[in-house]
Amino acid sequence: MTNSPPSERRQDLHRQALIEVGIRLQRHFGTAYAEQYLADVNIPELTIQRILARGELRKPSARGCALDVAPPAANDDH
Known part of the structure; x- marks a missing residue:
């Protein structure tokens, strides 16, 4: 097992947290919204x-669910 430098580990943890937020946004507001968020925080395309794509495979249909609401108004303060 190789050890990564501390700065690289911090960046990976930060990126992992951003991706988790993107997955949650996808579940609640849809793929397009999550895609835009992840692009805005510089996750590679x-x-x-x-x-x-994995999220679409694991996401149950939300039709008729309380979470099937419009995303919040545009806010660039991610």
């Missing part, structure tokens, strides 16, 4: 596509 291929990573975004892979993560959100």
Whole structure:
């Protein structure tokens, strides 16, 4: 097992947290909203596509669910 430098580990943890937020946004507000958020926080495009595609596979249909609401008004303060 190799050890990563501390700065690299911090960046990975930060990126992991951003991706978790993106997955939650996808569940609640849809793929397009999550994709835009992840792009705004500089997650690479291929990573975004892979993560959100997995989310579509695991996301149950939310039709008629209370979470099926419009996303909040545009807010660039991610």
